[in-house]
Amino acid sequence: MLILHKRIKLFLLDHWIKMAIGSAVVLLIGAAIYGLSTLESFYRHMTLATLPLQILIVAVNAMIFVYMYMTVFRGGFAKLDKGLVKGEKIAVSFNDVIGIDEAKQESWEVVELIKDRRKLQQIGGQVIKGILMMGPPGCGKTYLAKAIATESGIPFISMSASEFTEIFVGVGASRMRKLFKKARRLAEAHGGCIVFIDELDAIGKKRGYSYLGQGQETNATQNQLLVEMDGLKQKQENVIVIGATNAPEDTLDEAMLRPGRFDRKVYIDRPNLEGRESLFRFYLTKVKHDEKLDIGRLARRAVRKTPADIMNIVKESALIATRNKKDIVSLKEISDAMDRVDWGIKHRGFMTPKEREMVAYHEAGHGVILYMLHPADDVFKISIISRKGYLGATMHHPKEELQTRNKDAYSADIKTSLAGYVAEKIKYGTTSNGVSGDFMKSMQQAHDMVWRLGMGKSGLVGDYSIYGNTVNSNAPSATQLAESTKEKLNAETQAIMQECLKEVEELLKKEWNIVETLVKELLAKEELDFDEIEAIFKHFKKNESAISSDDTK
C-alpha cells in the first residue's frame, strides 16, 4: 500500500506538467467544439474549411520555433534526455546469454543479491553498489547487463559514458548528478534501480592533473560518479551501477575500483570451446543450414572468436549462401564467412603465371611444415588469392585453447614462418620479398625465446628486454647490459633461426612430392580447405604433427 502510494505520488510529481497540459488541451478542445456548434452553418463550414491551413501554419511556426530553440539554446547544456527502460521490456533473459557461463554465474549471484536485498540487509550485509564488467569487445557485456535488468525486474537506465563528456567543465558532473537523482527517485518508488554506464573508460581512466587544465572535465565527471556511488548522503537508496569497459583494469582509476564502488568485477572473456559450440548452435537455428554440419569442428576453428564474431560469421555465411543462390548454409559458406571475417574480402589482383607459381610454392611450404611439425596449430586453408595486401595465405588456428606456449610451439612457429623462404629457395634457387613478413615474425619469436623467455641453450636466463625499457621507470638502462651478453643473446637468436631453417630444409626436401602436389592443386583451385589438404597428406601416408614429428626427428 505504501509502495503504491509512493508510486502514485512519484507519478504525479513526474507527470504534473503533462497532466496540466493534457487537461488544458481537453478543455480548449471542448470549448472550441462548443463554440463551433453555436456558430451558424456557414461560419462553421468556413472555420472547418480553413482549419487544415491554420493547422499547417501553426505546425510550420512550431517547427521554426523548435529549430530556433534547438540551434540557439540546445535545450540547456546540462539537459539529460535519458528515459527509463523497464526491465521487463528489455526481455533479455539469462537463458539468452550463451557462451559466457562463468560470467553468467557471477551475474546471477548479483541478481539474487538484488532480489533478496531485504534479507541481506536484515542480516546486516551491504547491498552491492557497483559491478564492473570487463573484457574484450563483442563478448556480451551489454547483453549481460540487459539480462541482469530483466531478471532483477527493477528499472534500468542505460547511458554511454561518452554522453557525459562535454567541452565545458562541469556539464558532465551536472549530468551525472541528474542521472543519479533520477535513479534514486526510481529506486525509492520501485525498491531499486540499475544504472548502466557503457564504455566506462571514457570517464573512468586514471585521473591526471595538468597545469594546463587538460582532463578537468573528465576528472570532474569521475569525481561526481565516485561521490554519487559512495558519498555522504542522508539516505542510501538501492542504486546499482553497472559499468562496462574494454579497457584493462589497471588503466582505470583506483578510487573507482575500491570496495563500496565497483566492488564486484565480472570478467567476460571470449567463450571457450563449449561456449562457442552453444553459440554456433544458437545462431545457426536462425538460418537454414545443413543439418550435417559439424558444430564441434566449427567451434574448434573459431578459437578466440567472440560471440559477436560468431554471430557475424553466421550472418555473413547466410549472405554468401544467398549470393551463391543456395537454399541452405553449408560448411563452405561458413568457411568463406570465417575467411572474410579473419582475412577480409578476396580481391584477385593481377599476377604473372610465374609469380602465381612462386606464391603457390611459398604457401605450400608453409602448409607442409605447419601440418607436419606444428604441435598446437591446424592448417585450415591454403590460398593463393590475395587478401588485405597479401598475395597468398596459409591460415591456421590453434587445435585447442592453450593458455601457454612452450618451446616446441615457438620453434614450430618459427619453422612454419621460414618454410615459405625455404620452399622458394629449393625450387628457384632464389627468394622473393614475400618472405619479409615471415622473417619479421620468426625473428621476433626467436628473439623473445632468447631475450625474454630463457629458451636459449647458452644458459642465460631472464628478461633482457627490460634493459632500456622506457615504459618502466624502474628499468635498468640499455647501457647496463654488457655488450658480450648482447652478442651472446643475438648469437643464440641466430642459432635458433639456423637450427629451424636446417630442419625445415631437410623436411621439405624429403617431402618435396607433397609440396609439388599441393602447388599443382593450388594452381588449379586457388584455395585448398582442410579436407583437401588432409586428403593430400593421407595420400602420401602422412599424418598430422603428433605422429609426423617422429618422422622428422
Place this chain on the structure above:
Amino acid sequence: MILNRAILLLVFCIAFASCTPTYPKERIVESVQKLCEKEYNVDVEVVIEGSTMGVRIPLEGLFDTETLQIKPEAFDKITGVMLSASRVALSSDRSIDFYTVITYDPKVPGAEVVMTRYIFDLRRFFLGDISRGEFAKRMVFDVRFNPQAIIDTWLGDFTLKDQSFTEFICEQTSRRIQDEFRENKDLAGKFKVIFCKGSLDGKTLKFVVDISREGLPVSELIHGKAWHGEILEFCMQKICYVAYIYSFKDFDEIEVFNKFDNKSLIISKDEISKWRNRRIRID
C-alpha cells in the same frame, strides 16, 4: 485504440453538425424576420422569387428633408438588415444567388433605396478572396422612384422580380461607371453623366450612356475628337473588368454607345484580352 475511436467519433460529430443548415429552407422567411426583429428591432417583409431573396423595410424618416440624403441612423438599420439577410442566405439549404434589400419611407411612397448583393461575392469576401473596397463596389446600390411600390404599399403587397445574373452584371457595371466619373479625381467635374444603362441584346452586351464633357464651348463639344474616344474607352474598360471578375462570357461582343454624340465602340469577345493587354489599339 479507444482514444483513436473517440477522436474519430468526435470528427464525425463535428462533420455531421457542420452539415446541418442553421436556417432550413422551409423557415427562411421567418428566420430573416426574426433576426431583424430580435437584433435590430425592425419589422421587415421577406419574399423569395426564384433565386432572389427580397427584404423590404419600411423606415419613416429615411431621407433627410434638407439634404435629401439617407439619414445615418436609417443607414445603420439598413446595414443591420443586410447583415441578417446575408447570414440567413449563407447558412440555409435554399439556393439563393442574390438578396435585395429595399428600403422605403411610408410617407414618401414610390421612393426606394435598393441594395443588391450576389451571394457568391459574400462567400468570397468572408474567405478573404476579395478586399473590403472591392466588396463594397460589387454591391448594386440605387435610389429610385418605383410606381409599382406605390401600388404595393396601397395593397400591402410586396412584388419582387427575380434578379438575373446578366442584369446584376449590367447594373453593377453601370453603377461602377457612374461612381467612377463622380469619384475619380481625374474625371470628377470634367464629365457629366446623364444616363448609363446596360443590357444583353442578343449576343451583344450593350451599354448606352449619355456622357458629355463639362465646361467646354459648344463647338469644342461637337468637334473635339479626343475626349469622345476617352469616354467610350473608359466605359469599355469598366465593362470588360466586370465581365472578367465574374468570368461572364455569355456574349459575342461588347458595344458602348454614347447618346450624346452618337458615337459607339464595339469590341468582340476574342479581342478583349488583346485590348486589355494593350496589344491592339482602338481607332
